[in-house]
Amino acid sequence: MTVNRNAAKRDEVVGALSRVLAREALLAEREELMPYECDGLSAYRATPLAAALPANESEVAAVLAVARATGTPVVARGSGTGLSGGALPLADGILLSLAKFSAVVAIDALARTARVQPGVRNLRISESVAHLGLYYAPDPSSQIACSIGGNVAENSGGVHCLKYGLTVHNILKVRAMTIDGDVVDFGSAALDSPGYDLLALITGSEGLLALTLEVTVKLLPRPELAQVVMASFPSVEAAGNAVANVIGAGIVPAGLELMDKLATSAVEDYVHAGYDLDAEAILLCESDGSREEVADEIARMIAVMQAAGATRVAVSADERERLKYWSGRKAAFPAVGRISPDYYCIDGSIPRAALAKVLGRIEELSKHYGLRCANVFHAGDGNLHPLILYDANIPGELEKTEEFAGEILELSIAVGGTITGEHGVGVEKINQMCLQFKPQELAQFHAVKAAFDPQGLLNPGKAVPTLHRCAEHGAMRVSRGALPFPDLPRF
Amino acid sequence: MTVNRNAAKRDEVVGALSRVLAREALLAEREELMPYECDGLSAYRATPLAAALPANESEVAAVLAVARATGTPVVARGSGTGLSGGALPLADGILLSLAKFSAVVAIDALARTARVQPGVRNLRISESVAHLGLYYAPDPSSQIACSIGGNVAENSGGVHCLKYGLTVHNILKVRAMTIDGDVVDFGSAALDSPGYDLLALITGSEGLLALTLEVTVKLLPRPELAQVVMASFPSVEAAGNAVANVIGAGIVPAGLELMDKLATSAVEDYVHAGYDLDAEAILLCESDGSREEVADEIARMIAVMQAAGATRVAVSADERERLKYWSGRKAAFPAVGRISPDYYCIDGSIPRAALAKVLGRIEELSKHYGLRCANVFHAGDGNLHPLILYDANIPGELEKTEEFAGEILELSIAVGGTITGEHGVGVEKINQMCLQFKPQELAQFHAVKAAFDPQGLLNPGKAVPTLHRCAEHGAMRVSRGALPFPDLPRF
Numbered sequence A, B: 001m002t003v004n005r006n007a008a009k010r011d012e013v014v015g016a017l018s019r020v021l022a023r024e025a026l027l028a029e030r031e032e033l034m035p036y037e038c039d040g041l042s043a044y045r046a047t048p049l050a051a052a053l054p055a056n057e058s059e060v061a062a063v064l065a066v067a068r069a070t071g072t073p074v075v076a077r078g079s080g081t082g083l084s085g086g087a088l089p090l091a092d093g094i095l096l097s098l099a100k101f102s103a104v105v106a107i108d109a110l111a112r113t114a115r116v117q118p119g120v121r122n123l124r125i126s127e128s129v130a131h132l133g134l135y136y137a138p139d140p141s142s143q144i145a146c147s148i149g150g151n152v153a154e155n156s157g158g159v160h161c162l163k164y165g166l167t168v169h170n171i172l173k174v175r176a177m178t179i180d181g182d183v184v185d186f187g188s189a190a191l192d193s194p195g196y197d198l199l200a201l202i203t204g205s206e207g208l209l210a211l212t213l214e215v216t217v218k219l220l221p222r223p224e225l226a227q228v229v230m231a232s233f234p235s236v237e238a239a240g241n242a243v244a245n246v247i248g249a250g251i252v253p254a255g256l257e258l259m260d261k262l263a264t265s266a267v268e269d270y271v272h273a274g275y276d277l278d279a280e281a282i283l284l285c286e287s288d289g290s291r292e293e294v295a296d297e298i299a300r301m302i303a304v305m306q307a308a309g310a311t312r313v314a315v316s317a318d319e320r321e322r323l324k325y326w327s328g329r330k331a332a333f334p335a336v337g338r339i340s341p342d343y344y345c346i347d348g349s350i351p352r353a354a355l356a357k358v359l360g361r362i363e364e365l366s367k368h369y370g371l372r373c374a375n376v377f378h379a380g381d382g383n384l385h386p387l388i389l390y391d392a393n394i395p396g397e398l399e400k401t402e403e404f405a406g407e408i409l410e411l412s413i414a415v416g417g418t419i420t421g422e423h424g425v426g427v428e429k430i431n432q433m434c435l436q437f438k439p440q441e442l443a444q445f446h447a448v449k450a451a452f453d454p455q456g457l458l459n460p461g462k463a464v465p466t467l468h469r470c471a472e473h474g475a476m477r478v479s480r481g482a483l484p485f486p487d488l489p490r491f
Helices: A002-018 A030-036 A057-070 A122-132 A148-154 A198-202 A236-248 A261-271 A291-307 A319-330 A332-339 A352-369 A397-414 A439-452 A467-476 B002-018 B030-036 B057-070 B122-132 B148-154 B198-202 B236-248 B261-271 B291-307 B319-330 B332-339 B352-369 B397-414 B439-452 B467-476
Strands: A050-052 A074-077 A094-097 A104-108 A113-116 A171-177 A183-187 A211-218 A225-233 A255-260 A281-289 A312-315 A342-345 A373-377 A386-390 B050-052 B074-077 B094-097 B104-108 B113-116 B171-177 B183-187 B211-218 B225-233 B255-260 B281-289 B312-315 B342-345 B373-377 B386-390
Touching: A002 A050, A002 A057, A030 A050, A030 A094, A057 A074, A057 A094, A057 A171, A057 A211, A074 A148, A104 A122, A113 A122, A122 A148, A148 A211, A171 A198, A183 A198, A183 B439, A198 B198, A198 B439, A225 A236, A225 A291, A225 A319, A236 A255, A236 A281, A236 A291, A236 A352, A255 A261, A255 A319, A261 A319, A261 A332, A261 A373, A281 A291, A281 A319, A291 A312, A291 B291, A319 A332, A332 A342, A332 A373, A332 A386, A342 A397, A352 A373, A352 A397, A386 A397, A439 A467, A439 B183, A439 B198, A439 B439, B002 B050, B002 B057, B030 B050, B030 B094, B057 B074, B057 B094, B057 B171, B057 B211, B074 B148, B104 B122, B113 B122, B122 B148, B148 B211, B171 B198, B183 B198, B225 B236, B225 B291, B225 B319, B236 B255, B236 B281, B236 B291, B236 B352, B255 B261, B255 B319, B261 B319, B261 B332, B261 B373, B281 B291, B281 B319, B291 B312, B319 B332, B332 B342, B332 B373, B332 B386, B342 B397, B352 B373, B352 B397, B386 B397, B439 B467
Parallel strands: A050 A094, A074 A094, B050 B094, B074 B094
Antiparallel strands: A104 A113, A113 A211, A171 A183, A171 A211, A225 A281, A225 A312, A255 A281, A255 A373, A342 A386, A373 A386, B104 B113, B113 B211, B171 B183, B171 B211, B225 B281, B225 B312, B255 B281, B255 B373, B342 B386, B373 B386
16 A cells, blocks of 8 residues: 555656656666765665756755755765765655856956856866865865855855854855755855855755855865874873963964874774874864964974873975875775674764863763774864774674664763754754753744745754654663664665 | 823833833933934934843843833843944834843963853953953954954944954854844854854844844964054055955055045044155055964055055055054044034945945046045955035035935945945845845845744844835935935934
């Protein structure tokens, strides 16, 4: 019965879409849909009713019209590199890919802005303006592949967001389409925009409020020089304290990253970045600016590192060495993938003052669960990325991993932090939202959602849990080993 | 009849309030209410039904309960220094002063944050943390008097927001009360907060979404050194082009202000700031940071100024001289008040590339209307503050001034800018909102408002015009001399 009803629904939606989209813009066969079954959180998969690949705004509007007419949910997707399942399709929904929106529309060197379509890859923006001496600052680890539309949806960060801010701080305007098919502008080309700040509201809203059609990004002049200090520490806690001291000294590094020994040893075997394998943890601390600024700042960074007990300090001698130091950080996730059958990347933010305490507690939890945990993260921001190493083929190990991950997120909340840094909530952390927010706050989120999408057709079931779900999650927490998403299909 | 109905309403509301507030926390007599009749936009005045001065959160909740029960609108007020009439009372409403919420609740030097109540004055935050070498960056001209609650409501800026951002970039969390009396937290103590960015949404919402009960602000380390370059130019356009060149050179000054000759001559007579009265315009361009950074940046600033045709360049020799240079900028508004019976301060933002063009057009309009106009503004941000000089005692001159102001705002929109920089919309610019936004965008604002305040009890009639009002404004524009706010009481 259910299968028949689904098939009928599928036929209705595919039929309606085929009347508004060209054949090559509509995928409805099982094998065509396979590439769209998951995003970067590949443990979760679902086959949508259909995937639509519109090439222009009127085709997007036509897809939304079908969604409204048939009451079908829509999940938008950029490059599909997201790590929290924000672009996970719904089995009863349309997957709307914005991959064909891939044009750099305009570059204004004087205003230092670029207008780009949502499917443009993050790194391509910087490549497109390199000849002008400009670049786009936010640099997620996935920047070769991830799209600016996805960056807006998740409010992505990166190594350099400590100094240069998150996506929301680096965009001026988003041209968007509401579920009703109206095209609206959020933000403006000027410093401030009157009315409510819907640009900030839409940024990080994980596709629940509107679809991004074009983004006006801010560009920065490429700094004359960048250098990175690599400092070794005898313990993770000592490195954590050094981070607090750097910030406490009034230095705003261009990036400030911590890697523990498990991470550095995995990396060295893989990319030979030149890390100190005797250190329990290393810090990478970057300075950028004019030659004089960098010289002054690097000297101050070294002084703080040494006072905080660094056992070795090195400074990149040239651009080649700087990139070599960073190559290890950028390759840390795949490097960890080489030493473990599976790993689970967590994303939480904590006040910097709590760094040493939280890192110590993660070590205890690692022993308790018998699971190794590598720490590689944006220390300057307090944005943790513990990587739990596990083997999905060992029965119960994934569940144990998720429990461990849940405890880290709850710990983040307990010290005054949050369950996200830059990866979003998606489906991954939706239950932890029940701990992060009280019912009145969740109710306010739902009211805002209804102000944009009263039928709840845009990416339902992601990012903000229903109060009902939270009530159930409260019950779930009694037996901690339960799966967080029993209602989602598993791969 | 109307008078009797108003009197009955007044008795009902005052009676209800008197049951929940102490006598000294409730003002209802005409003479007691006079100080609350207007904010900094003093051309508009109204007497509220009553003014409530609650001292704690349960008293605020009790006032809101009266408002809900009696269907009475509520206008919140901090120090009342706002320039767009955001805190203008409503004749049929309650004026809710948060002046008694004046505590600095907590200072965390390591996290570099402070928790303050909304009635705390902007400058007092920096004074309270000066012994720690810290300060709060946003510095509106009114910073001696304006409150942080008002700063949040208006998303205030200041001279230093070019480098350090607006209020929204300098706060982490707002504890707020909804119209239902629920206490909710927007934002978090960490880098990022999951869910929709309601902190940014509430910031600059002009009291229409919720009441601020506490603000967690970010603190910055006081820079080792600050120096200011004062450069003279033979025309306003040349100064405007120099601004674009400074930014184009990749310099981010701590402040970059332009004053034209009408402004500098008014200032020199008043505070003797040492300005070059032979110049048609001067720029004040500040650098802050370590000694080495400042030395390097000042040298680059001077080179750009000279290449842009500066006829004289001076650098502050010491802190005393730096403050003297800024004293003129800070006193510019009262100084202009000394050379004209009245002046009207406008606040618009334009893309920097349009500076010279817009300044030229303002000069033409000044001749057309026969009204002098002084330019004193945050040039680096493209945030204009033309001051139109007029005499309210000359019949028709205020109307002419408002028409001139309206043309400047419409010009800002035409070049891709906006009708606000940092003063908000309030009642002052509500009609220009009809030009800034299209109906679908205004409808989205109203939907967001309804998500917080479905009855429309919080500061109704401010910031976002109804579509009906915009339809009427469209008609109004045929006869340009019409008053922008015919339905508001005039002083």
